[in-house]
Amino acid sequence: MYSLILHGKRLGELQKWRYLRISVQNGFALSNSFSSASASDVSLRDGQKGKNFTVSYLIDSLGLAKKLSESISRKVTLVDKVNPDSVLSLLRSYRFTDSQISSIIRTDPRLLITDAEISLRPKLQFLQSRGASSSELTEIVSTVPEILGKKEGKTISRYYDSIKDIIEADKSCMYEKLSQSLPEGSKQGNKIRNVSVLRELGVPQRLLFSLLISDAQPVCGKEKFEESLKKVIEMGFDPTTSKFVQALKVVYRTSDKTIEEKINVYKRLGFAVGDVWAMFKKCPIFMNHSEKKICQTFETLKKCGLLEDQVVSVFKKFPQCIGSSEQKIANSIETFIGLGFTRDEFVEMVKRFPSCLNLSAETVKKKTDFVVKEMNWPINAVVSHPQVLGYSMEKRTVPRCDVIKALMSKGLLRSELPPLSVLSMTDQDFLQRYVRKHNDKQLMTELMSIFITESRIVFS
Structure with a gap:
């Protein structure tokens, strides 16, 4: 098995992965009541204030891009500079460069709200006590910031040693020698050899390290790892993606009996076996949900006004929704109704x-x-094209709308406003229809400049 996987890419065995194949009732209320609109507005304002501060702090203190800072602000909210400043000061005292600190915070932004003296300093001191030079310490921690979330002692020591060995082996091109030098059947030896297999398949290093420090490690053992890896490959997952690792984790820790039981739950709800595996390909972690959770979400969506076959369709399109709580769905309804949509339109x-x-x-x-x-698009246009709510404002919506507004100001559109589907077409189709078709080169240059400039706001 190992020789097949390690040399499979050269033999062409793994080059082609195989792929598997709401009107709401009057008087309806979910078990958790909706919060009042005024309380929701206050909470929204407070949350926005915290996010704005977080974005500003990340830009000013770390020089991160605005878009990246906004993304991080959705994971952690800073209330003031005191704690994050102490974290940055501690890291700099250990000679982490600004680039390394930025990498650490991008990977694990929660470190900014961790107590620098009580939690972080003891771990850095412990790692340093293992004899690592300052440059080794900063390289390993910035490569795998999650190591700072592990307990001191044997746990953090074990992960540190594994990561150090792999980084050094990579540098000296002695990776295979490292895996061969460890005792057959030893925990450390199995880990390194399994990571070596995944590395040969093309799994990115950042994902390999996440496997090494994961609490549920699919890189332990030998036979079970081989069996799990074979299944994931045969399902057609791309090793270069995070879904490959997610699928490996699920298959490794879930028995065939448990998987069969989960499939039977979905079959009773109206799904075909092929539907279940197609959902697994979209979102491997959906297989982790219990029977109770699956049925609860199914019934909650039915209470919202969807018919059984419509709930099945929703699950198939977006299996991630299975993990949504009843309260989250209730909050979602409240949000849309508060913006002027009816409950039928929400469904x-x-x-x-x-x-x-x-x-x-x-x-x-x-x-x-x-x-x-x-x-000024009518609200029912959003109902007809709700996917616009999933588009990036910076990359798609704003650039296209600015082009549309420029054309409208010049009286160059037959109708004052094109249909909202203008946001759904490909970039090439949009440019061809609204920019490149004009014979006036100066106008075309102006419109292209608007489109490109707005599209690049994300990088500013």
Whole structure:
């Protein structure tokens, strides 16, 4: 098995992966009551204030791009500079460069709200006590920041040693020699050899390290690892993606009996076996949900007004929604109704774009306000094209709308406002229809400049 996997790419064995194949009732209320609109607005304002501060802090203190800072602000919210400043000061005292610190915070932004003296300093001192030079310490921690989340002692020591061995082997091109030098059957030896197999398959280093420090390690053992890896490869997962690692984790720790039981649950709800595996390909971790959770979400969506076959369709399109709590779905309904959508329209949007269930209230409000209030598209246009709520404002919505507004100001559109589907077409189709078709080269250059400049806001 090992020789097949290690040399499979050269033999062409693994070059072709195989791929598997709402009107809401009057008076309906979910078990958890909705919070009042005023309380929701206050919470939204407070949350936005914290996010704005977080974004500003990350830009000013670490020089991160605005888009990246906004992404991080959705994972951690800073209330002031005191704690994050102490974390940055501690890291700099250990000679981490600004680039390394930025990499650490991008990977694990929660470190900014960790107590620098009580939690972080003892771990850095412990790692340093193992004889690592300052440069070795900063390289390993910045490569795998998650190591700072591990307990002191044997646990953090074990991960540190594994990562150090791999980094050194990579540098000296002695990776295979390292795996051969460890005792056959030893825990450390199995880990290194299994990581070596995954490395040969093309699994990125950042994902390999996440496997090494994961609490549920699919790189332990030998026979079970081989069996799990073979299954994931045969399912057609791409080794260069995070879904490959997710699938490996699920298959490794889930018995065939448990998987069969989960499939039977879905079959009773109206799914075909092929549907279940197609959902697994979209979102491997969906297989972790218990029977109780699966049925609970199914019934919650039915209470929202979806028919059974419509819930099945929603699950198939967006299996991530299975993990949504009853309260989260209730909050989602409240958000849309607060923006002027009816409950029937909410159900219709869920059927067409199930991902809207997982959008934050801030995102839904921001994008709906822009489309409806600033661009003047009717609210029922959003109901017909709810996928616009999933598009990037910076990369797609704003650049296209600015081009549309420029054309409207010059009286160059036959209708005052094109249909909202203008946001759904490909970039090439949009440019061909609204920019390149003009004979006036100066106008075309102006429109292209608007489109490109706005599209690049994300990098500023």
